[in-house]
Amino acid sequence: MTDPTRDPGQDRLDELASAYLDGEVTGDERARVENDPQLQARVERLRAVAEAVGGGFTPLSDEDATMQRRRARLAGEDVVLAGPVAPAVRRDRRVWLPPAAVAAAVLVILALVGVLLIAAAGTGGGSADTASAGKAETAGGAATDTPSSASAAVGGTTLRELGSFADNAALRRTLEQLADVTTLAGAYQSDESTTRVKAAEVQRCDTTVRAAQSDLGDRLAFAGAEIGGRRVLVFSHPVEGSAGGTAKTQLTAVDMETCQPLFAVIR
């Protein structure tokens, strides 16, 4: 960017004075500035400008500062925890059974299956009907075979399923791409899949999330997901008083059993 009205000679003097102010001059340049009263005057003029830029603004209020840090920690929680320490801990927790123990366990399971089959043959064909009825009643839509789907309840609230994810980051990416954050719809493959869950469980986790973060408004939507076999609830809440007047929505993933937040995405 070149300003034709500027005098290149004066620009060089300004640059020298400015660099002197910052301690970014050679010994010769420094001597020149210190021996020239007019250059010293330029330095003082620029010093006033530099001090104005460096100060004078109002720092963040404690409330704003605390809220911003909390949101940042929540938004990045899974990323930070996925650092170098966490995987090592997980590996240490893996337990390997000796081959003999595995073989014994297989034999016990086979024996139990055999006993159940014999018992079923003795009671006639009615059990098949009972099993299929139970499945339909529990699913209330597409069946789910996740281990923790035990929390699904007959007559509960319909829970839209976001799908199964390998880890928090995978679910986060999906949430970051959702087309509609107010209904939690639009970016996942199994958006028609639903299950049922006790309304009280949804409410309990929603209350926990909002108790931890006072600037969240009334819940807009919620959905279910599975991360590595763990059941997760995802809530959509408006962020009240969003900075800049821009309405924002926070998507919070929580463990369905404990209601503890796993991470959040602000859209």
Added chain:
Amino acid sequence: VTGPARDPPGTLAPGVAEGDDDLVSRARAGDERALDDLLRRHQDRIHGVCRRLVGNEADALDATQEALISIVRGLPRFDGRSSFSTWAYRIATNAALDELRRRARRPVSSLDDARPGRREPVQPGPSVSQAVGDRLDVDAALAEVPLEFRAPVVLRDLCQLDYAEIAEVLDIPPGTVRSRISRGRAALAERLADPEGNPAPPPDRRNPRP
């Protein structure tokens, strides 16, 4: 290079650099308290960068929030080649630039026109040193300085980065940093001395030395 000793406003306390390294290590290992301390330590300066670059508080708050989130999410990838503060200011600068781009795409409303960062009618001040005491004067004047000059001035005068660090943050040569800071300060001085925008050469220009 040498120069006069300078006591910059808002300088971080001695020993902060070592403290940052410890906090970064603990935060990366999942220590939430360390992460909070790290963010708390730099939050005001990050907010200051955003405030000075975007020119108004509302957009600065948005940019600050985005910067903090980016810092937390990027922490596992922070390689320590630069100091944490330099890395954080780079993120803050980028967040502020993103905010300015978003603002440029927003339709202009009457409310936008009333923001402090916009040019507001400010009474001409008789001197730079009197005008600089007014925060609105500084923000309004900075908003009129081209961004390529504004950013290095803010990183130098607010964050106290040296020219090499500013060059790294802005990805420009150190020599360019020197000239841009000079031109940014000169433009700022003229605007602070005469906020109406009338040409007002500094006193020493009326009697240039040969």
